[in-house]
Amino acid sequence: MSTVKIKIDGQELEVAAGTTIIQAAHEQGINIPYYCYHPGMVPDGNCRVCLVEVEKAPKLVVSCKTPVADGMVVHTGGEKVEEGRKGVMEFMLVNHPIDCPVCDQAGECKLQDYYFDYDLQDSRFKESKVHKRKVVELGPNVMFDAERCIMCSRCVRFCRDVSETNELGLFNRGDRTEIGLAPGATLDNPYAMNVVDICPVGALTSRQFRFQKRVWFLEEQASTCPGCARGCAIKADFDPAQNRVYRIRAAKDLDVNGYWMCDDGRFTAARDAENRLLQAILPAGETNAATWLLESWQAADKHTIVVDPGQTNEVYERVARLRDAGAEVRVSEGLGTAAYAVEEDDFLISADKNPNRAGLQAILGEVPAWDGKAEGLVLAIGRDPGNLPAGAILLSPWLPASAVSAIPIASWWETDGTSTNLDGISRSVQAVLEPTADVLQACSWLGRLQPAEDEA
Amino acid sequence: MTQILLDFDPTGNCWSMEDYKKRGGYTALEKAVKMDPVELRELVKASGLRGRGGAGFPTGLKWSFFPQETPYPKYLCVNADESEPGTFKDRYLMEYDPHKMVEGAIIALWALHADACYIYIRGEFDLCETRTWQAIEEAYAAGYLGDNVLGTGRAMHMYVHKGAGAYICGEETALMESLEGKKGQPRIKPPFPAVVGIFGGPTTINNVESVAAVPWIVNNGADAYRAFGTEKSPGTKLFSASGHIEKPGVYEVPLGYPLKDFLEKECGGVWRGKQLKAVIPGGSSVPVLTAEEALDCMLDYEDLAEKGSMLGSGGFMALDEDTSMVTALRVLAHFYADESCGQCTPCREGTGWIYKVLVRIEQGLGSWEDLDMLLQTADNMTGKTICPLADALAMPVQSYVTKFRDEFEECIRTGRPVAPRTYFS
Numbered sequence: 001m002s003t004v005k006i007k008i009d010g011q012e013l014e015v016a017a018g019t020t021i022i023q024a025a026h027e028q029g030i031n032i033p034y035y036c037y038h039p040g041m042v043p044d045g046n047c048r049v050c051l052v053e054v055e056k057a058p059k060l061v062v063s064c065k066t067p068v069a070d071g072m073v074v075h076t077g078g079e080k081v082e083e084g085r086k087g088v089m090e091f092m093l094v095n096h097p098i099d100c101p102v103c104d105q106a107g108e109c110k111l112q113d114y115y116f117d118y119d120l121q122d123s124r125f126k127e128s129k130v131h132k133r134k135v136v137e138l139g140p141n142v143m144f145d146a147e148r149c150i151m152c153s154r155c156v157r158f159c160r161d162v163s164e165t166n167e168l169g170l171f172n173r174g175d176r177t178e179i180g181l182a183p184g185a186t187l188d189n190p191y192a193m194n195v196v197d198i199c200p201v202g203a204l205t206s207r208q209f210r211f212q213k214r215v216w217f218l219e220e221q222a223s224t225c226p227g228c229a230r231g232c233a234i235k236a237d238f239d240p241a242q243n244r245v246y247r248i249r250a251a252k253d254l255d256v257n258g259y260w261m262c263d264d265g266r267f268t269a270a271r272d273a274e275n276r277l278l279q280a281i282l283p284a285g286e287t288n289a290a291t292w293l294l295e296s297w298q299a300a301d302k303h304t305i306v307v308d309p310g311q312t313n314e315v316y317e318r319v320a321r322l323r324d325a326g327a328e329v330r331v332s333e334g335l336g337t338a339a340y341a342v343e344e345d346d347f348l349i350s351a352d353k354n355p356n357r358a359g360l361q362a363i364l365g366e367v368p369a370w371d372g373k374a375e376g377l378v379l380a381i382g383r384d385p386g387n388l389p390a391g392a393i394l395l396s397p398w399l400p401a402s403a404v405s406a407i408p409i410a411s412w413w414e415t416d417g418t419s420t421n422l423d424g425i426s427r428s429v430q431a432v433l434e435p436t437a438d439v440l441q442a443c444s445w446l447g448r449l450q451p452a453e454d455e456a
Numbered sequence: 457m458t459q460i461l462l463d464f465d466p467t468g469n470c471w472s473m474e475d476y477k478k479r480g481g482y483t484a485l486e487k488a489v490k491m492d493p494v495e496l497r498e499l500v501k502a503s504g505l506r507g508r509g510g511a512g513f514p515t516g517l518k519w520s521f522f523p524q525e526t527p528y529p530k531y532l533c534v535n536a537d538e539s540e541p542g543t544f545k546d547r548y549l550m551e552y553d554p555h556k557m558v559e560g561a562i563i564a565l566w567a568l569h570a571d572a573c574y575i576y577i578r579g580e581f582d583l584c585e586t587r588t589w590q591a592i593e594e595a596y597a598a599g600y601l602g603d604n605v606l607g608t609g610r611a612m613h614m615y616v617h618k619g620a621g622a623y624i625c626g627e628e629t630a631l632m633e634s635l636e637g638k639k640g641q642p643r644i645k646p647p648f649p650a651v652v653g654i655f656g657g658p659t660t661i662n663n664v665e666s667v668a669a670v671p672w673i674v675n676n677g678a679d680a681y682r683a684f685g686t687e688k689s690p691g692t693k694l695f696s697a698s699g700h701i702e703k704p705g706v707y708e709v710p711l712g713y714p715l716k717d718f719l720e721k722e723c724g725g726v727w728r729g730k731q732l733k734a735v736i737p738g739g740s741s742v743p744v745l746t747a748e749e750a751l752d753c754m755l756d757y758e759d760l761a762e763k764g765s766m767l768g769s770g771g772f773m774a775l776d777e778d779t780s781m782v783t784a785l786r787v788l789a790h791f792y793a794d795e796s797c798g799q800c801t802p803c804r805e806g807t808g809w810i811y812k813v814l815v816r817i818e819q820g821l822g823s824w825e826d827l828d829m830l831l832q833t834a835d836n837m838t839g840k841t842i843c844p845l846a847d848a849l850a851m852p853v854q855s856y857v858t859k860f861r862d863e864f865e866e867c868i869r870t871g872r873p874v875a876p877r878t879y880f881s
Contacts, residue, residue, distance in 0.1 A: 045644045046800045048840050059839040065644050087836035091805040124829055127812035151798060170639060170798070173622070175808035177798035 021063035036152035040259035105202030139187030149203035155195035227265035231421035232257035245269035302376025303327035309357035312417030318446035330370035332385035359420035476555035484671035502678035504690035509663030528657035537626035540739035542771030545694035550584035554591035560667035623795035642843035685711035689756035700776035730776035738768025741848035743855035792849040803846035
C-alpha cells in the first residue's frame, strides 16, 4: 500500500494514499469540525464546515472529499479557515429555529458545540425564517422536524447505502429543501433508528426517547447488546440517580457491527427491566437464600444445571467447574424469534436472539438440550425455560414462570463480564446499572457452590 | 458580415434536413469521417473555439482531455439547458437550425471516438425538443447516425433527454446527475467529467453553440475561423439581446465587436429615446456595467474580464435610465434563491437571505448595516460552494451594490419603497 508525505498544521505525516484530509487529521487527533461527513458512509461534502486551507490551492477545500497528495501542506486553522468556518456557521444558523429549550439534541448538538468552538457571533439575520413541518412521523420510531434539519443528507445516505431501503429523499430545492419519505414509504426498516444516532441536530428524534431526559443528566457506559448473537457494541445512556437506562446508541466496533445497530437491540434494556425478580422466593419457613441454596446443593447427590445461552462467559466457566465436580449440564432454548420483527438478515441481525451461545459452546462444548427430565436437584440459570420440575431452583433476573423457588441475580445490564458473538469475537459486557441490594451476581452464587482451588 | 451560425432564413422551413443540405449541410460530416480523429481534435484546437455556454473554456483543449483508453462507453453531452437569464441563443439555434447542432455533435463524437451523445434540453423547451428529435430522426434516416455511420463501421447514437425545470441542471455535473435520473445536484470535482462522467464513463460536455460552430470550422479550416474575432477570442458569437432596446433578438457578431456598435446598430439603440443606465453583457450572473463603462467595452472574453465583467453566455441586457437597480437586483436574487439546489450550506441559505434583505430594502424597510452586510454575505458565499451558483449571485450583488450604491442608500434614507416603473410615460 503506497503512502504519501503530507504536512498538517506543521506536523509531518506519512499517510496511506487515498486517505482524505479529514481522515488523516482525525487519525492524529487533529479536530476538524464536520456535519455531513460520517466515517461509516461515503462522504458527501455538502455542509462545507470541514473547509481547510491547502497551500497552492486557489480556494479552501472540503477535507472530507479531498484525498491527500504527496507534498500537500494543510492548515486546519488560521485566519482564512476561521473566516470560512464562521461564514458557513452563520449560514447554518440563518434559518435554523432556536428550539434549544425544547429540542432533545441540546447538550449533544453539533450546532451548539461548533457555535461555541468556532463562531460566537451575534445573528445578523433580521428576516423571517423559512418555516417547514415540525412534527412529522417518519416511522414507528422516528420523528422529524424539518425546520431543524441542516440538510446534511446523512439520513438519506444511510437509507440508500447502509440499510439499502431508500425510504428517505430530499425534496424541493434551495432553502425550501426538506427531507421526506418516498411516496408510499414509511421509515420502518430494522435499522431506522440509526438515523437518529447520526443526525447532528435535533431534526430526527427517537419517539421513545424524546422529551424523556435531558442528556446532561445521563451518563454513558459502553457495553455489548444482548439482543442477538451479533453482540453489537453499544453505548447505554443512563441516569445514575434513577438507576435506569434511557437510551441505547450504537458504538463503533469495526469487527462486529461497524457503526450501526438494529432497532430491536435498542429496546433490550427496557425489555430486561420488566418483570424483575427482586426478592428470593423460598420454600415455606426458609429465610436465608444463601444458606438454603448451599444446604440444598450439598444435600442432593445428583445435580443438573440448566443454563440459557444468554449468560456471560464467566458464568459458563463457573458452570464448567461444577460439571467437573460431577454436575450434569443442559442448555435451555433461551429466547426465540417470536417477539422480533426481523428473524435474520445479511447485515447485523442474527436469528439467534441470545447473546452468548458461542461462548457457551466454546467453554462447555456440545451440551445436550434441556428437555424437562432430570435426576437430582435442578438448578436453572437465566430465563425460566418453562418446564422446570417442582423442587427446581431458578437463579434469574426475572420472575419465574412456574411455582419453583427462585433467587434473584443481576441482569445483563448489571453485570461485568465477557461474551462471544457468532463470529467468535469476544467483547466486554460492562455493568451499566447498580443491582438492588439483595440481588447478587450469578457468578457469585455459582462460586459459592463450587469454589475454585484458589477461592475456597 | 459572414454568418457562421445564423445562415438560415427563419421565415422558411429552415429546420428540415432538406433546407440544411441546400445550405451545404452534412458536407462537413462527410469530410470529418475521412479525417483521423486526432487530426480533427487538433483542427478544433487550432481554431481557438472557446466554450460558448459561459465559461469560455477552449473546446479543443477540453476534447484533448478525453481519454481514449477506457473500459467504459464514452459519451458526449450537449448542454442545451439554457437557463441563464437573458440568454435565448441556444433556443433560437435549436428551433431554427437543429441540424447544425446535430451535425456538429456527430463530428464531435467522431473526433472524441465516443459512442453516444445525449442532448440535455431544458424542460420548458418543447419546440426545441420536437425539432431536435425530428432532426435526429432525419439524420438516422440519412445514415449520419446509427450502427454504421456513413459506412465507416463506427456506431454513433444520439438521444434527447429533457430536463424538468431547474437552472442548476445547466451546471455540467448537475446535468449529469439529472441525466442519470437522480436529483440535479452538482458533484464535487475532482473527479472531472472527462474521467468519471455519466454512468461512470468519460464524458465531454459542450454547449449547443460551441458544437454548432464545428461544421463550419471543419469545412473552412482553423485559419478562416480565426479571421474573425480577436487573437484570444477567435470566431463569432451569438448574442441574445433584450431589455430596453429597439430591436431585441439573437445576433451573430465577431468577437471583439465594440459594445457601443452592437447597441446602436444591431440592437437599434436604447428604446423610446431613453438614456442608457447599465448593461449586463453576458447573462445575469456577470457583474453589471455602468453605461459609461459599457460603452467603452469590446464584446470578447478578455476585454470584458479586464473591465470587471464577463462575456458569459452572451445574454446581453440593456437597462435604461428609469430602471431601479434595487428592483433589478431583487428580481435577480429571487431567481438564484429559487434555483439554488440546496445541497451546500452557503448557497442554500445565502441566496434566500440576500433575497429577503433586498425585498426589505426595496420596500423602504432597509437599514444602514444592510448594504455592508449584503457585501459581506456575498463574499462569504464566494469560493466555498460546490458549484458557482453562489458566485453567480455574489457577483451581481457586489457589482450592483458597489456601482449603484446611491440608489440603495436612497431607499434606506427615504424609507420609501421603490416606485414601480410606469411603462407608458
